[in-house]
Amino acid sequence: MLYAKKYIPLVILLTILLTGTSGKQPEPQKARKQPNIIFIFSDDHAYQAIGAYGNKIAQTPNIDRIAREGALFKNAFITNSICGPSRAILLTGKYSHVNGFTRNEARFDTTQFVFPELLQQNGYQTAWIGKLHLKNVPRGLDYWNLLPGQGHYYNPSFINTNDDTTIVKGYVTDIITRTSINWLQERDADKPFFLVVGQKATHREWLPAIEDLGAYDHINFPLPDNFYDDYKGREAAAKQDMTIDKTMLLNSDLKIHADYTKMRDYNRLEGEQKKLFYDYYENKISKEFDEKKLTGKALTEWKYQRYMKDYLATANSLDRNIGRLLQYLDETGLAENTIVIYASDQGFYMGEHGWFDKRFMYEQSLRTAFMMRYPGVIKPGTVINDFTLGQDWSATLLDAAGIKVPAEVQGVSVMPLVKGKKSPGWRKQVYYHYYEFPEPHHVYPHFGLRTEQYKLIRFYGGIDSWELYDLKNDPDEMKNIYALKKNTMLVSQLKSSLKNLMVQYKDTAALRIAGFR
Structure with missing residues (x-):
């Protein structure tokens, strides 16, 4: 007792110094809740077709917002540049030769580790809505509502958790977003959530929402510097079959005098929408094509212009719907503790080397769009120039959720990078x-x-x-x-x-x- 009395004045003095003259004890710092996670995953959306990456023509204000309010990754790479394998890399955090999904025609091995299952085991509700493209549904998902295969742009079919197939009226990007918001509204609000919004846009054959038809018709797009690449000294590049000149089809890709009896997406349209589609492509664009009587380079360059106009018009709905999702997060107060990621499954050629599509290790398909917003953790306007991979995405989200990353994951968390911490041992090679x-x-x-x-x-x-x-x-x-x-x-x-x-x-x-x- 004497010992205690001797030190009471010192204790009081320290309390006053730490808390101020009021003598109140400081409140303990509250541990940050596990963040909600929304991963918006588009298809074939080229980084060079996004404003945040320098495009001055594309209308991507909502995608740009994610980068502006979070981190923009300038050197994000996909290590097997094709749709299905990229999604398998996201799920497993492993290279294609390890997860077994090397080609689109493969079937995903559902017995292997996938990170949503680990989130699920740690209290998360999990869902995947839209395009998955793996032929199997991985473990770890409480809910899914998926496009069969590539799916359709207009009035598409969906397969849900109960294995019910339903045709849903509307445009695919709108439907996926609406379904995602509905799931968010109906979830258990006492649990954190992980949601993949798997958009079909901007996959070939680039079919815009009816309201976006002709959105870029007033633009004359400049040709890439190497549009007329002769592939000298590059045998594989010379023998590909993905040129705008020879591979891109007038009737199906560009809808010039299309065979409407065989055009699956057109025949899913109804009433006024079908009429507006036909009027635009047949009575306007096809008529313009006929009047020009183009051949040679003039024809190739006209095809390039039509490709760019349809591609970016298709991307308009993608960006608009991202805006709707961000608005929902704002209005419900969820934005404060929700990680929002926007990524494309790989890069895409916008006429570079005279090409469309992806696959090659050349820069436009190796590099992909990736940006991440996490209020209170990532400083707005952060730019990451370090090399990051699709394999890092699962490790990053597990790390952000406070879950130990399994040793079998071949990627690493980018959380130290986005928090501004120096990482001298970070990878220098891909x-x-x-x-x-x-x-x-x-x-x-x-x-x-x-x-x-x-x-x-x-x-x-x-x-x-x-x-x-x-x-x-x-x-x-x-x-x-x-x-x-x-x-x-x-x-x-x-x-x-x-x-x-x-x-x-x-x-x-x-x-x-x-x-x-």
Whole structure:
């Protein structure tokens, strides 16, 4: 008792110093709740078609808002640039050769680890709405309402958790957003949630919402600098089948004198919408095409203009619906503790090299759109230039939710980056491996390495060739400098790095193909 009395004045003094003259005890800091998570996943939406990435023409104010109020990732890469494999990478945090989903025609192995299941086990409600494209529904989802395969733009069918198939009237982007908001309204409000909003837009054949037809018809889009690429010194690039000139079809892709009896999406339209669609493409655009009587380069460039106009018009509804979802979060107060991510499943060619589609390790399909908003955690206007991968997405969301990332996940959390913490050990190299051949675009399988300055690619499966690009001096990837004698030492160093990544990521097949073992 004497001991206690002796130190009472000191205790009182410390209390006053810490709390002020009122003598009140400071309230303990409240632990941040597990964040809600919304992952908006679009299809084939090119980063270079987004305002936040520098496009001055595309109307993407709501996507740009996510970047402005959060973090914009300038070097986000997909390691197998194609729809299904990209989604499998998101779910598993693993490379395609590890999760087994290397090609679109594969069937997802539902016995393997998927991160939504771990969220579910830690109190999250989980849902996936829209496009999944894996032929199997992974574990870990409380609710799903999915497009069969690629789905349709107009009056699409959906398969739900009860295995019921329903045709829903309307435009697919509107429906997916409306269904997502309905799920948010009906969920258990006492639990955090994880929701994937899997949009179909902007997948081929680029069918805009009726209200967006002609939205960019007043624009004359500048041709990319390498639109007339001759593919010199790049055999695989020369033998692909994805050019705007030869591969893009007038009647189906661009809707010029389409065979309307066989046009599945058109025949799903009804009444006034069908009339408006027909009037626009047949009575306006097809008539314009007939009057011009185009051939040669003039025809190719006209096709490019039509491609860009339909593609960006299709993206208009994507952005508009993201705005609706953000507005719902604002109005309900959910925005404060909800992580919102916008990402595309991979990059896409907007005429670069004369192409549309993706697949190649060249920059426009390797790099993808990725941005993340987390109020109170990510400082608005943050820009991340570090190399990040699709494999990092699952690790990041588990980390943000306070859940330990399993050792089998091959990605790492980007949370330290978005919090502004220095990461001197962060990756300086990216490993890529693409498999799907020969259909549908005759892009030879290949793997490779990207560093800050260089890109080394090895094609195989019929064309056994190496390519090397100096991205600093040749950002358009037009000059294959692999065979230059002055680069012998550089090639050796890059091959050594490539081998190390193959070993790190356990790509034994690639090691064998490359002759590294």
